[in-house]
Amino acid sequence: MAVILECRDLTKYFRVGRNKQGPVYLRAVDGVSFEVQEGETLGLVGESGSGKSTLAYTIVGMYRPTGGHILFRGQDIGMEADRRSMALKKEIQIVFQDPGSSLNPRRTIGQILGLPLVLHRGLRGAAQEEAAIELLRKVELPPEYLLKSPSSIGGGEKQMVAIARALASEPSMVVLDEPTSALDVSVQAKIINKLIALQREMNLTYLFITHDLSVIRNVATRIAIMYLGRLCELAQAAEFFEQPEHPYTRMLISSVPVISDEEERLKPKKVESRGEIPSPVNIPSGCSFHPRCPERASVCSKVNPEMVLVRPGHYVRCHQFTSCWSDTKKVGEIG
Amino acid sequence: MPEEILLDIKGLNVWYRVYGGYLKVVHNLSLQVYRGERVGLVGEAGCGKTTTMKAILRILPESVAHIPRGEIIFRGRDVLKMNRAELQKLRSRGIAMIFQDPTSALNPVFTVGEQLEDVIRFALPPEERQKKRIHDIAVQALKEVYLPDQERILQSYPVQLSGGMRQRICISMAITTPRELLIADEPGTSLDVTIQDQILRLLRELVEKHGTSIILITHSLGVARQMTDRIYVMYAGSIVEAAPSATLFKEPLHPYTVGLLASVPKISGGGIAEGIPGRIPNYLNPPNGCRFQPRCSLSDDRCLSQSPPILDVGGGHYVACFRYER
Numbered sequence: 001m002a003v004i005l006e007c008r009d010l011t012k013y014f015r016v017g018r019n020k021q022g023p024v025y026l027r028a029v030d031g032v033s034f035e036v037q038e039g040e041t042l043g044l045v046g047e048s049g050s051g052k053s054t055l056a057y058t059i060v061g062m063y064r065p066t067g068g069h070i071l072f073r074g075q076d077i078g079m080e081a082d083r084r085s086m087a088l089k090k091e092i093q094i095v096f097q098d099p100g101s102s103l104n105p106r107r108t109i110g111q112i113l114g115l116p117l118v119l120h121r122g123l124r125g126a127a128q129e130e131a132a133i134e135l136l137r138k139v140e141l142p143p144e145y146l147l148k149s150p151s152s153i154g155g156g157e158k159q160m161v162a163i164a165r166a167l168a169s170e171p172s173m174v175v176l177d178e179p180t181s182a183l184d185v186s187v188q189a190k191i192i193n194k195l196i197a198l199q200r201e202m203n204l205t206y207l208f209i210t211h212d213l214s215v216i217r218n219v220a221t222r223i224a225i226m227y228l229g230r231l232c233e234l235a236q237a238a239e240f241f242e243q244p245e246h247p248y249t250r251m252l253i254s255s256v257p258v259i260s261d262e263e264e265r266l267k268p269k270k271v272e273s274r275g276e277i278p279s280p281v282n283i284p285s286g287c288s289f290h291p292r293c294p295e296r297a298s299v300c301s302k303v304n305p306e307m308v309l310v311r312p313g314h315y316v317r318c319h320q321f322t323s324c325w326s327d328t329k330k331v332g333e334i335g
Numbered sequence: 336m337p338e339e340i341l342l343d344i345k346g347l348n349v350w351y352r353v354y355g356g357y358l359k360v361v362h363n364l365s366l367q368v369y370r371g372e373r374v375g376l377v378g379e380a381g382c383g384k385t386t387t388m389k390a391i392l393r394i395l396p397e398s399v400a401h402i403p404r405g406e407i408i409f410r411g412r413d414v415l416k417m418n419r420a421e422l423q424k425l426r427s428r429g430i431a432m433i434f435q436d437p438t439s440a441l442n443p444v445f446t447v448g449e450q451l452e453d454v455i456r457f458a459l460p461p462e463e464r465q466k467k468r469i470h471d472i473a474v475q476a477l478k479e480v481y482l483p484d485q486e487r488i489l490q491s492y493p494v495q496l497s498g499g500m501r502q503r504i505c506i507s508m509a510i511t512t513p514r515e516l517l518i519a520d521e522p523g524t525s526l527d528v529t530i531q532d533q534i535l536r537l538l539r540e541l542v543e544k545h546g547t548s549i550i551l552i553t554h555s556l557g558v559a560r561q562m563t564d565r566i567y568v569m570y571a572g573s574i575v576e577a578a579p580s581a582t583l584f585k586e587p588l589h590p591y592t593v594g595l596l597a598s599v600p601k602i603s604g605g606g607i608a609e610g611i612p613g614r615i616p617n618y619l620n621p622p623n624g625c626r627f628q629p630r631c632s633l634s635d636d637r638c639l640s641q642s643p644p645i646l647d648v649g650g651g652h653y654v655a656c657f658r659y660e661r
């Protein structure tokens with residue numbers, strides 16, 4: 001399998017004010033490296049405010065990176081979207097969480113789909129209408145919908161339209177930023193099944209952002225966890241759930257709300273999350289998770305752990321897997 | 336089980352006027368909330384959950400929303416008959432609502448601080464409205480919902496914050512002053528499960544400390560199971576099933592509830608279910624009989640022509656389906 005997208009030490013800082021020392025930056029994405037394989041679904045899960053959407057927007061070109069590289073099929077595309085070539089823009093598309101506000105209520109669905117069809121494929125008139133009907137067919141909506149306004153259709157259907165719009169340019173990669181979190185589980189199931197079918201049909205690669213671990217368990221090839229602007233674990237989906245290694249991952253999985261006692265028993269022992277959530281303006285020293293970590297040792301507040309390969313394809317950023325850990329333990333044993 | 340009924344909705348109907356007629360959305364809906372009780376409300380996107388909650392607070396858009404029938408009794412008074420002053424009091428003291436969509440609940444042109452401090456100022460008696468005091472309460476309110484950098488957040492505009500941060504700001508606005516009923520419309524959708532867990536614990540403490548009742552609307556059935564005493568399942572504007580939470584998950588009865596529970600993805604894997612076939616009915620011309628009939632594999636002729644009554648199957652479990660008639 002070929003690598004379609006690679007982020008190398010990608011950073012995105014926002015300037016949020018200044019103090020005596022000079023400007024103050026918020027490190028929303030703080031040195032993220034990963035590869036996405038062609039045709040896979042990479043799940044991206046993480047804390048609220050950990051920088052997932054910022055990472056997504058940077059990849060699709062809505063933000064210019066502060067540092068690092070984004071390689072698309074080997075070509076560095078880390079410049080802003082308005083400087084990306086049309087040929088490149090059409091390749092990476094995005095679907096937002098809230099279909100209500102991402103579709104203009106003053107346009108018909110035909111007009112909404114028409115825009116990218118003109119822009120990326122030069123289609124007008126009858127050819128455009130035909131292509132728009134074909135897009136609706138892909139998401140199982142009838143042709144009459146071309147004349148409807150987004151405000152007159154349901155939430156699930158709006159999200160189907162947003163997906164159709166993202167597919168209009170015939171992209172090879174689609175970033176899905178919480179595409180179903182506003183929907184009930186039955187409508188969600190239909191949308192995800194549709195996304196899986198479209199992926200096969202059009203050979204799409206997905207970067208799928210969600211808070212729902214039960215969903216990601218069932219759709220992702222691999223899963224990455226983000227905490228305060230950095231990745232802290234990356235593994236194949238099944239292994240990720242069977243052998244989670246990072247303490248934050250274990251906390252996440254143990255907090256997943258489930259609907260039966262059997263599933264309750266499958267979860268790791270509950271690790272309760274307490275206390276304040278640290279800030280991306282003032283990232284804690286050492287391992288940024290240490291203030292909330294139930295397994296921390298003395299080294300954790302001092303040294304920032306490196307990402308370590310613990311098993312084939314399974315990466316973890318935690319001192320329990322670095323050489324520092326045995327040293328710390330020794331200190332413990334002496335004391 | 337607490338006994339005093341705080342909220343009693345009886346036979347509520349809500350219609351929206353649109354081009355070509357009325358959308359008959361909420362249909363003969365009845366629902367009770369006892370004092371200190373945590374009630375869950377679940378159902379398909381577009382089934383009318385938010386509409387019902389807005390009716391309780393009388394904040395539906397008056398130009399299009401119409402309530403042809405029904406009563407909403409809060410502490411013995413019909414909200415639908417209240418005057419301006421009573422409504423004002425209901426909204427500032429009686430009931431608070433956490434809105435589903437934090438992006439539209441917050442005004443993009445004001446900072447978070449300006450908006451939050453406004454809410455706090457309004458709730459304080461005039462003699463206590465000092466700038467410093469209001470600011471301190473605002474900082475504390477953000478701490479309570481586990482937001483870091485309170486000062487930065489107060490100075491930020493909504494677009495500068497992540498979805499989950501905006502959501503917690505809306506929660507903090509709703510809980511700064513204690514109320515008798517808190518309506519939480521999807522309070523956890525943009526939060527990761529560890530913070531969601533912390534927020535839900537916070538809501539639970541509110542119930543215990545102030546005896547607040549909660550209506551929790553959520554698409555996460557796991558959250559509903561964990562957080563509520565009783566659950567109402569809504570389909571196309573009507574309640575189709577109500578039961579103590581544990582009972583509902585062990586013994587779902589209504590075909591819609593059964594389909595909904597089967598759609599929940601499992602953390603143990605096994606793929607994504609198909610979802611319930613079909614779509615929610617057109618509210619301009621909803622089915623005459625059971626509103627779920629067009630999607631129900633168990634329906635017969637009677638379901639086509641008659642609305643099923645709400646049947647008491649015992650143990651506080653109610654279901655609106657002919658199959659459970661004795």
Ligand SMILES: Nc1ncnc2c1ncn2[C@@H]1O[C@H](COP(=O)(O)OP(=O)(O)OP(=O)(O)O)[C@@H](O)[C@H]1O
Pocket residue numbers: 014015016026028046047048049050051052053054055280494495496497498499500525526527
């Ligand atoms: N335009 C902006 N200006 C300043 N700060 C921003 C901006 N956009 C995002 N941020 C900050 O960057 C951080 C990461 O935000 P982001 O929206 O990427 O988080 P997220 O992981 O998508 O969170 P959620 O799960 O809540 O959607 C937050 O602290 C947020 O306040």
Ligand SMILES: Nc1ncnc2c1ncn2[C@@H]1O[C@H](COP(=O)(O)OP(=O)(O)OP(=O)(O)O)[C@@H](O)[C@H]1O
Pocket residue numbers: 151152153154155182184351352353358360378379380381382383384385386387396399435618
């Ligand atoms: N102002 C309005 N004018 C016309 N129709 C409306 C209006 N507000 C809501 N509706 C319609 O009423 C129905 C119920 O909407 P409501 O928002 O109450 O559903 P919900 O159960 O809260 O859905 P969700 O789970 O998506 O939040 C929908 O079909 C919606 O399109």
Ligand code: SF4
Pocket residue numbers: 246247248287288289290291293294295296297300305317318319320
């Ligand atoms: S490095 Fe230390 S603090 Fe960080 S996750 Fe590992 S044990 Fe916890």
Ligand SMILES: [Mg+2]
Pocket residue numbers: 052053054497498
């Ligand atoms: Mg986000």
Ligand SMILES: [Mg+2]
Pocket residue numbers: 384385386435520
């Ligand atoms: Mg709603």
